[in-house]
Amino acid sequence: KQEVTQIPAALSVPEGENLVLNCSFTDSAIYNLQWFRQDPGKGLTSLLLIQSSQREQTSGRLNASLDKSSGRSTLYIAASQPGDSATYLCAVFTNTGNQFYFGTGTSLTVIP
Amino acid sequence: DAMVIQNPRYQVTQFGKPVTLSCSQTLNHNVMYWYQQKSSQAPKLLFHYYDKDFNNEADTPDNFQSRRPNTSFCFLDIRSPGLGDAAMYLCATSRAGGTNNQPQHFGDGTRLSIL
Numbered sequence: 001k002q003e004v005t006q007i008p009a010a011l012s013v014p015e016g017e018n019l020v021l022n023c024s025f026t027d028s029a030i031y032n033l034q035w036f037r038q039d040p041g042k043g044l045t046s047l048l049l050i051q052s053s054q055r056e057q058t059s060g061r062l063n064a065s066l067d068k069s070s071g072r073s074t075l076y077i078a079a080s081q082p083g084d085s086a087t088y089l090c091a092v093f094t095n096t097g098n099q100f101y102f103g104t105g106t107s108l109t110v111i112p
Numbered sequence: 113d114a115m116v117i118q119n120p121r122y123q124v125t126q127f128g129k130p131v132t133l134s135c136s137q138t139l140n141h142n143v144m145y146w147y148q149q150k151s152s153q154a155p156k157l158l159f160h161y162y163d164k165d166f167n168n169e170a171d172t173p174d175n176f177q178s179r180r181p182n183t184s185f186c187f188l189d190i191r192s193p194g195l196g197d198a199a200m201y202l203c204a205t206s207r208a209g210g211t212n213n214q215p216q217h218f219g220d221g222t223r224l225s226i227l
Contacts, residue, residue: 004154034215043118043202044155044218089154091216099145100216102154 002027002094006103013080014111021075021106023090028068031093035064035075038087038105047088048075080110115139118203118219125193126227133188133222135203144186145216146178147202155202161186162208190224198226 003026013019023033032051036044048057048064050073056065063076073090087107091100117136125131135144142163147155159168161180175197177189190197200223204216 032215036218041200041221041223043116043220044204044216046215046217049215099157099160104152104154 002030002092002101004090004092004101004103006088006090006106008106009104010107010109012109012111015080015082017080017110019077019080019108021077021088021108023073023075023103025071025073025092025101027094028071029095030068031095033064033066033073033090033092034100035062035073036089036091038089044089077108080108082110082112084108085110116203116205116217116219118201118222120222121220122223122225124225124227127195128192131190131193131224133190133201133203133224135186135188135219136184137205137217138184139205139207139217140183141205141207141217142183143206143208144180145204145206146186146188147204149200149202149221158188193224193226195226198224200224 005024007022030052034049035047037047038044050057050064050066061078066073087105089105091102093100115138119134145160146158148158149155157169158172159178175191179187200221202221203219206216207214
C-alpha cells in the first residue's frame with residue numbers, strides 16, 4: 001500500500017524567506033502528484049499538479065518538483081508572506097485503486 | 113464560483129441520530145470521493161464513485177453509506193453517529209481519463225459535531 005510522508009510536520013519562518021517542503025512516497029508507480037493548501041477549518045485548495053512524466057510545475061511563487069524514481073517531491077515557496085501560513089498537503093494518485101493517498105501535511109507559519 | 117459545494121458547512125447531531133451530508137458539483141466530473149479528516153491528520157478516503165460504480169474502502173465502518181443519484185450529487189449517510197465520527201468531511205471530484213492525470217477538486221467541507 002502506498003504511504004506518503006511529509007517532513008517537517010511544522011515549520012516557522014520569517015517573512016521573505018524562501019522555503020522547501022518535502023513529500024516522499026513508497027510506491028513510484030504513480031500517475032500524478034498534487035500539492036494542496038488547507039486553511040484552518042476549510043477544504044483543500046489545489047496548488048499544483050505534476051504528471052508522472054513531468055519533472056516540475058510552477059505557479060507564481062510556487063515551484064513543485066517530482067523525482068518519481070526516488071519517490072520524492074518538493075514544494076518550493078519563494079519570498080514567503082504571512083498569507084502563506086496554512087497546512088500544505090501532498091497527495092499521489094496511484095496506478096491501482098483509482099484513489100489519492102495523502103500525506104499528513106506540513107503546518108507552515110510565516111512570521112511578519 | 114464554487115465548483116464543489118458541500119452543505120451544510122457545520123452540522124450538529126445527537127449521538128445515534130442519523131445524519132446526511134450532501135455534495136454537489138458543477139464540473140461534470142465522473143468520479144466523486146468522500147474523505148474523513150480528523151484534527152491534524154491526513155484526509156482518509158471513505159469511498160468513491162467511478163461513474164455509478166461504488167467503491168468502498170475496506171476499513172470504512174458499516175455505519176457509513178453513500179448515494180449518488182446522478183452525476184452532480186453525492187450524499188454521505190451516517191446511520192448511527194458515534195462520538196468518534198466527529199470530524200471534517202470532505203467531498204472531492206475528478207475526471208478519470210485514460211491516464212488519470214487529472215487533479216482533484218475539493219469542497220469546503222462539512223464539520224460534523226456529535227452531542
